[in-house]
Amino acid sequence: MILKAADLRVAYGGRTVLDGFSAELGDGEHYALTGRSGSGKTSLLLVLAGLLEPTGGTVDRTLEPREVVYVPQAPSLVPELSALQNAALGLRLRGHAPAEAEDRAREQAHALGLAGIDDALPAELSGGMQQRVALARALAMAPRLILADEPTGALDRATAARTIDVLLRQARDSALVVATHDPDVAARFPHRWTVS
Numbered sequence: 001m002i003l004k005a006a007d008l009r010v011a012y013g014g015r016t017v018l019d020g021f022s023a024e025l026g027d028g029e030h031y032a033l034t035g036r037s038g039s040g041k042t043s044l045l046l047v048l049a050g051l052l053e054p055t056g057g058t059v060d061r062t063l064e065p066r067e068v069v070y071v072p073q074a075p076s077l078v079p080e081l082s083a084l085q086n087a088a089l090g091l092r093l094r095g096h097a098p099a100e101a102e103d104r105a106r107e108q109a110h111a112l113g114l115a116g117i118d119d120a121l122p123a124e125l126s127g128g129m130q131q132r133v134a135l136a137r138a139l140a141m142a143p144r145l146i147l148a149d150e151p152t153g154a155l156d157r158a159t160a161a162r163t164i165d166v167l168l169r170q171a172r173d174s175a176l177v178v179a180t181h182d183p184d185v186a187a188r189f190p191h192r193w194t195v196s
């Protein structure tokens, strides 16, 4: 067990968006987090990541903060850096040498179908490609836990399915929680949490 959530509640102002969520996550387990738009999926991911304090309930972790990577729904790429440099950024910021960081990032980017765009700037990429660069950045870091918010939201169905399959395979040594409102995406995961 790397994370245990008990009776989580999140409210903004007086408005409760998540209530009574409890769950456990083990090392290497892969969960889809489903629920309609506005049901609190992003809020829950932020709480699990330790980035948002819940209004109620507790999260117990056996993880260090540096073992967790959160991938936001809007890909946060640095506009001045190439796709490959962006994919290598997480490792670079942790002190890895450029060549090693870029080798690891390239492997993940290419697995995600991003071969041939290493030198492209984010503005030259589609939204779906930018999302995959952000996923490559997370995978390259090989964290114990990846929390990804709608990583296939900008992808067509076939690319979404392929991306999820690669993500599940490349993250086989990491625990993974992926928020999605796409039932086809959720169906590919061995486990599921639903919020409503």
Ligand SMILES: Nc1ncnc2c1ncn2[C@@H]1O[C@H](COP(=O)(O)OP(=O)(O)OP(=O)(O)O)[C@@H](O)[C@H]1O
Binding pocket: 012, 013, 017, 035, 036, 037, 038, 039, 040, 041, 042, 043, 044, 181
């Ligand atoms: N910082 C905030 N202040 C006020 N309201 C917020 C804040 N963050 C989120 N909300 C509201 O809380 C509700 C849940 O938002 P959240 O983003 O967690 O849901 P979601 O399930 O991820 O939605 P989506 O699928 O549309 O991304 C929404 O109605 C949203 O407008």
